Amino acid sequence: MPINVDDVMQLFCHLSQEEGMKAAVKHSGQGALLAGATAFIGGLMGGPPGIAVGGAFGGLLGAWMTSGQFRPVPQILLELPPAEQQKLYDKAIVILKHLDWTDLAQLTALVMGNASLQQKLTAVLINYLSKELRAEIQYGE
Known part of the structure; x- marks a missing residue:
């Protein structure tokens, strides 16, 4: 059965919830823009x-x-x-x-019953969060 994007997102949500993963996404561009803008305004008003x-x-x-606030990874996803x-x-x-499944519940059960699959998918998720979103990850409730 073809796997759709929503099913994979739900699977990642389940995995991250089981791990108690939270992430803080940092928006460094906004901070830099704010620092530059206040320096510019300060220069206009007070010179050097x-x-x-x-x-x-x-x-x-x-x-x-x-400084990002930690939010549950399922919410971010x-x-x-x-x-x-x-x-x-x-x-x-x-x-x-390569998995054979019929619905999201069966796919989730297949993954959660296989430690190797869990580890590989968790690594994909962590890599995505840290590299693509530049998020800091925290574990535990």
């Missing part, structure tokens, strides 16, 4: 000292804003745009294509 003060303030504010879900699906299908 204003640039220093504005840059320092903006850097601190940007760092505070971009379900909020991914379709193109990003497809990327993750393409990596998972290499592992799952």
Whole structure:
């Protein structure tokens, strides 16, 4: 049976929930933009000292804003745009294509009953989260 993207996302949600995975996605571009903008405004208002003060303030504010809040990985996965879900699906299908199943429940049971499959899929998920989303991963409830 062909595996669809939604089934793979649900499978990853189940796996990450079993592991108690949470992730914080960092938005460093926004922080850098904020730091640059406050340095610019500081320069307009206070000249060279204003640039220093504005840059320092903006850097601190940007760092505070971009320090990611940990959220459950299933929530992050379900909020991914379709193109990003497809990327993750393409990596998972290499592992799952040889399985024979009829529905999502059976696919989940097959994967959860095989430690090797769990380990491979978890590695795919961790790699995707850390490399593609630049997320910091935390385990446990």
